[in-house]
Amino acid sequence: MTDADHIMQARHIFASLKKLSMPEDYLAIADGAMIVGYHLGNALLHKHGVLAETEHANTPSKLDRPINALPAPIQAAYEAFAELEKLRFDYVRSASKYDARLASVVWLHLETMQRACRDELTG
Amino acid sequence: MKISEHLTKADAFERSATKLDPTQDTALYVVMLLRAATNRVNAALHVLGTTTEGAATPVKLGDLNHTYKPKLNVPVPDELRAAFKNLALIEDLRTDYVRGNKSADTALLNAWRAAYAAIRHDTDPIVTREHP
Numbered sequence: 001m002t003d004a005d006h007i008m009q010a011r012h013i014f015a016s017l018k019k020l021s022m023p024e025d026y027l028a029i030a031d032g033a034m035i036v037g038y039h040l041g042n043a044l045l046h047k048h049g050v051l052a053e054t055e056h057a058n059t060p061s062k063l064d065r066p067i068n069a070l071p072a073p074i075q076a077a078y079e080a081f082a083e084l085e086k087l088r089f090d091y092v093r094s095a096s097k098y099d100a101r102l103a104s105v106v107w108l109h110l111e112t113m114q115r116a117c118r119d120e121l122t123g
Numbered sequence: 124m125k126i127s128e129h130l131t132k133a134d135a136f137e138r139s140a141t142k143l144d145p146t147q148d149t150a151l152y153v154v155m156l157l158r159a160a161t162n163r164v165n166a167a168l169h170v171l172g173t174t175t176e177g178a179a180t181p182v183k184l185g186d187l188n189h190t191y192k193p194k195l196n197v198p199v200p201d202e203l204r205a206a207f208k209n210l211a212l213i214e215d216l217r218t219d220y221v222r223g224n225k226s227a228d229t230a231l232l233n234a235w236r237a238a239y240a241a242i243r244h245d246t247d248p249i250v251t252r253e254h255p
Contacts, residue, residue: 001224009150009224016148020139027132028139031158032151035221056222092158093188095128 002053003043007117010039014110023098030084030091033106034059037081040113044074047120059085077116080109124186125176129166130250133159145232150221153213156235160210160242161189164203167246171200189214206245209238 001009017032038058045051048071057063060082063070067078087106090096124132140155165186169176173195179185184193190211199207213235219225227235 005224012224013148013150016143016151019142019148025135025139025142027135027158028151028155031154035150035154038222058222092132093186095124 001042001056003046003120006039006043006046010036010043010114010117013039014114022103026098026102027092027096029106030087030102033084033110034088036110037084037113040110040117041078041081043117044077044113044120048074050074061085073119074116077113080112083109124165126166126169126250129162129169129176129186133162133166136162146227146229149225149227149232153216153220153235156239157210157213157217160213160239161187163242163246163250164190164206164210167203167206167249168200170249170252171202173197173200173203202249203245206242209241209245212238 013032013036017029017036020028020032022029038056041060042051042056045057046053050070051057060067060078063078067075067082070078083105087102087109091102136155136159140152140159143152143155145152165174168174168187174187175183175185177185182196184196187193187195190207216235220227
């Protein structure tokens, strides 16, 4: 998929995510945010030539390099993506209960990633 | 995770899935099916003693993230063979429908729902058993 395809798909899944609500859907939102992050993250990797359009990185932990070795303009987005991955581990893949912190940080991390993509598009 | 936690999570993902339109929200819908199904299979594996709900050991694995990860170090129990096959079917949807951007028609969505229903059919009787 091209960077534009990934951004379009991220928007689409983000709209799906907005049909859900905290606290009752906190697991689904924490998990779904990772999928939006996947598309935004890969859009940035393609845009900066880190990965070809035929390749993809599922998660920050599966990247072939540390975040501080990525191009500077996308490091903040990847830090946010890494936080989303940690939230998935803590809430979805571990015993968990909803806490109010989750509600704000998920959307904040996604906004950081969306901003990075917007900056790329608007130059 | 504890068996009860897996079942609580499976129920929560199922409830969230009902708020989505599978035709419009296909990617997220697939993820909900996948998580609910994985939690149900994990709970069943714990009840059968194939894996442990406690801390994993070199002999006995804990939770599986997927049918293949971590790879089970013992045979899949006969009672769960079909559930593993159906879970693998749902896992395989990720490439095209979650990480890709394909859309699904009614026939496909019905096939996915059937795979999930079959997982419930196979795991429900197991997870309601008394277990150690």
